[in-house]
Amino acid sequence: MQTVQPRSLPLRLPRMRPGGVLPILAILAVLLVLVGIRQPDFLAPQSLMSFLGRSAPIILLAAGQYFVIVSGEFDLSVGSLVTAQVVVAARLIDSDPSRTWPVVLLLLAFGALVGLVNGLITTRLRVPSFITTLGMFLILVGAVYLWSDGAPKGGLSEEFRRFGRRAFEDVPLLGRVPYALLVLVVLAVAAVLLMRSDFGRTLVAVGDNPRTAELSGVRVWRTRTFAFILSGLAAAVAAILLGGYSGVSFQAGAGLEFGAITAVVLGGVALGGGRGAVVGAMLGALTLELLFALMNFYGVSGALRSTVQGGIILLAVAVSATRSSSR
Amino acid sequence: MSALSLLPARRSVPGVFVALTLTLAIGWLVVLLDGGQLFNQSTTVSLLHVAAGLGLVAVGQTLVILGGSLDLSVAYVISLSTLVAAETMNGSDGAVLPAIGLVLVVSAGVGLLNGLLVTRFRVNAFIATLGVGLLLKGYLDNGYDGPAGTTAPSLVQALGYQRVGPVPVSFLLLIAVTAAAWFALSRTRFGHHLVAVGGDPEVARLSGVRNDRVLVTAHVLCSMCAGLAGIYLASRLGSGAPRVGTEGLYDLESIAAVVIGGTALAGGRGGVIGTVGGVVLLASIDAIFNQLEVDAFFKQVIRGVIIIAAVAVYARRAMRKAA
Numbered sequence: 001m002q003t004v005q006p007r008s009l010p011l012r013l014p015r016m017r018p019g020g021v022l023p024i025l026a027i028l029a030v031l032l033v034l035v036g037i038r039q040p041d042f043l044a045p046q047s048l049m050s051f052l053g054r055s056a057p058i059i060l061l062a063a064g065q066y067f068v069i070v071s072g073e074f075d076l077s078v079g080s081l082v083t084a085q086v087v088v089a090a091r092l093i094d095s096d097p098s099r100t101w102p103v104v105l106l107l108l109a110f111g112a113l114v115g116l117v118n119g120l121i122t123t124r125l126r127v128p129s130f131i132t133t134l135g136m137f138l139i140l141v142g143a144v145y146l147w148s149d150g151a152p153k154g155g156l157s158e159e160f161r162r163f164g165r166r167a168f169e170d171v172p173l174l175g176r177v178p179y180a181l182l183v184l185v186v187l188a189v190a191a192v193l194l195m196r197s198d199f200g201r202t203l204v205a206v207g208d209n210p211r212t213a214e215l216s217g218v219r220v221w222r223t224r225t226f227a228f229i230l231s232g233l234a235a236a237v238a239a240i241l242l243g244g245y246s247g248v249s250f251q252a253g254a255g256l257e258f259g260a261i262t263a264v265v266l267g268g269v270a271l272g273g274g275r276g277a278v279v280g281a282m283l284g285a286l287t288l289e290l291l292f293a294l295m296n297f298y299g300v301s302g303a304l305r306s307t308v309q310g311g312i313i314l315l316a317v318a319v320s321a322t323r324s325s326s327r
Numbered sequence: 328m329s330a331l332s333l334l335p336a337r338r339s340v341p342g343v344f345v346a347l348t349l350t351l352a353i354g355w356l357v358v359l360l361d362g363g364q365l366f367n368q369s370t371t372v373s374l375l376h377v378a379a380g381l382g383l384v385a386v387g388q389t390l391v392i393l394g395g396s397l398d399l400s401v402a403y404v405i406s407l408s409t410l411v412a413a414e415t416m417n418g419s420d421g422a423v424l425p426a427i428g429l430v431l432v433v434s435a436g437v438g439l440l441n442g443l444l445v446t447r448f449r450v451n452a453f454i455a456t457l458g459v460g461l462l463l464k465g466y467l468d469n470g471y472d473g474p475a476g477t478t479a480p481s482l483v484q485a486l487g488y489q490r491v492g493p494v495p496v497s498f499l500l501l502i503a504v505t506a507a508a509w510f511a512l513s514r515t516r517f518g519h520h521l522v523a524v525g526g527d528p529e530v531a532r533l534s535g536v537r538n539d540r541v542l543v544t545a546h547v548l549c550s551m552c553a554g555l556a557g558i559y560l561a562s563r564l565g566s567g568a569p570r571v572g573t574e575g576l577y578d579l580e581s582i583a584a585v586v587i588g589g590t591a592l593a594g595g596r597g598g599v600i601g602t603v604g605g606v607v608l609l610a611s612i613d614a615i616f617n618q619l620e621v622d623a624f625f626k627q628v629i630r631g632v633i634i635i636a637a638v639a640v641y642a643r644r645a646m647r648k649a650a
Contacts, residue, residue, distance in 0.1 A: 006525050036447075052561065061510065074453075098617075121635060121639065125639040125642060125643070126639070126642035126643070126645075126646060127635055127638045127639050127642055128586075128592045128593075128638065130582075130592065131586055131592065131634060131635065131638045132635055133581070133637035134579050134582070134583065134631075134634065135566070135583075135631040135632065135634045136631065136635075137579075137631070138579075138628070138630050138631030138634070139628050139631035139632060141624075141627060142624045142625065142626070142627030142628035142630070142631065143624070143628050145624035145627075146622055146624035146628065171467075212492070242384050246434070258457060258461075261454075261457075265454055270640065271451045271453065271454060273449070301469055303465065303468035304465045304468075304469050304470035306461040306462075306464040306465040306466065306468065307461065307462050307464070307465020307466060307469070308458070308465065309461050309465075310458040310459065310460065310461025310462035310463075310464070311458070311462060313454055313457065313458040313461070314444060314448075314450065314454075314458035314459070314462075317448075317449040317454050317458075318444065318448045318450050325583075
């Protein structure tokens with residue numbers, strides 16, 4: 001986003017704009033080289049395509065989280081929303097293929113509704129979004145366990161699962177293109193276009209300075225609520241893809257909210273709002289996934305994933321914070 | 328402007344105690360109609376035990392939130408502390424004091440790291456403590472599959488199960504820690520500075536407060552409180568438990584208790600007494616639902632609703648005051 005940075009000192013040498021996507025592209029390139037050295041096969045179109053397909057859910061969640069974060073809020077409920085969606089889908093479809101499409105629509109509506117409730121509570125009742133979405137997290141997890149008596153019931157139809165696990169076969173040059181990747185590309189383009197539209201600019205303006213935005217005639221509460229709805233919708237799509245790929249469990253969405261926030265921060269988006277690009281957030285998610293793949297290739301124990309994730313967040317944020325605080 | 332003038336002029340009774348009284352009264356009545364008894368010995372004792380564990384964490388959390396910061400790493404500090412305590416003691420009564428000392432040192436170290444990240448490196452507190460939490464999580468996941476170490480029997484006896492009348496020793500410990508925190512906040516320079524920093528960091532800095540030092544101290548104290556909670560849980564469970572902090576949702580619940588207790592999430596307003604009220608409120612709801620044999624998952628739903636509703640009520644009041 002082309003946000004105005006009036007405070008930057010003219011004396012400083014040209015440097016990367018805070019919130020730009022260059023740093024994350026550089027990190028991504030370095031990781032790709034490292035992966036290429038260790039596991040050249042990984043960079044073959046076939047495996048690269050399937051890696052991108054596998055990463056689609058977290059990339060979409062990062063985009064959804066971006067909308068909320070850039071408008072100055074947080075959404076901690078997405079992980080539990082994904083879990084709830086997957087469990088609800090399994091129970092409603094109950095392995096009956098004819099129910100696939102109605103349930104897909106229902107999930108999208110459910111995601112939007114949760115986002116709407118989060119947004120309205122945060123903006124109209126003035127509850128900090130941290131608390132709203134934390135409460136929503138507790139409610140969703142509790143409700144989904146309650147509704148299914150402690151164990152997931154039913155099953156997903158093959159029709160439903162194909163979004164997450166099937167692919168277009170024999171595509172020239174690329175080989176196999178997962179449906180998930182196609183969904184990702186379409187939605188990513190839509191997200192970029194959205195951020196270039198009036199709404200996108202308004203969203204960033206609201207995150208940068210809600211007071212100014214309000215005074216210039218923006219309905220801040222409406223804009224923010226819409227951001228929450230987008231996050232809920234992203235969670236619904238991610239749940240459809242994840243449910244298809246890895247099946248039904250209460251752990252389907254565990255920890256995804258922090259993964260998405262990590263990705264967004266890694267992509268150079270400022271917490272507190274007003275700065276950063278949606279492309280950066282999505283690249284951040286991709287980088288995170290690539291890093292985990294790399295750890296796998298180097299035989300690092302999966303248990304250390306979170307340590308690495310933690311180290312990276314701290315490093316990324318500390319570097320950008322010390323850079324921007326010297327303004 | 329002196330830091331003192333930033334303190335609220337009058338201290339009204341936090342709304343949480345009204346809510347607590349109402350909850351207990353209604354709960355008592357409902358349980359009575361259900362044919363039970365809310366305030367019998369065993370429910371009271373278990374209520375106070377639940378409150379003691381969460382309370383220790385929440386009092387520490389109050390300090391950092393008052394200063395405008397936040398600590399999401401407490402759950403992992405708790406798990407780590409149970410392990411450090413139980414493995415150092417290894418079942419021997421002689422090692423109790425060194426173990427407690429070590430836990431406090433380790434947790435203070437984590438708090439120092441949090442504090443330095445937030446102040447020196449200017450990392451957003453949410454991200455800094457989440458990052459540190461993830462570092463610890465990786466260490467715990469990698470090194471431990473299940474319970475490890477054995478808590479010294481004397482400590483299990485004293486801190487885990489000993490009580491004075493219906494009041495467990497652990498709850499007395501909570502009262503002592505709360506009293507110390509209250510004293511620090513309302514009667515010492517550190518406390519006044521902390522509230523000033525949370526209220527408006529720039530004004531505090533211009534008034535000569537060393538913001539960084541104050542915030543780092545708050546983070547160290549917060550982590551040490553989580554360490555104490557870890558020692559308590561280790562004495563309750565008899566061993567170190569690598570997932571006890573996260574499974575108990577101590578990070579989110581402690582923040583919820585602080586906010587329900589009337590402390591503003593943005594800092595600068597609130598106190599530990601309200602927090603203890605929030606903790607006891609959460610524990611009472613738990614106890615009432617247990618008595619009514621409400622489904623555990625339904626409890627969680629209600630908990631989420633209560634947290635949101637409580638904060639909405641505070642927000643409404645603040646708006647009305649401003650208007």
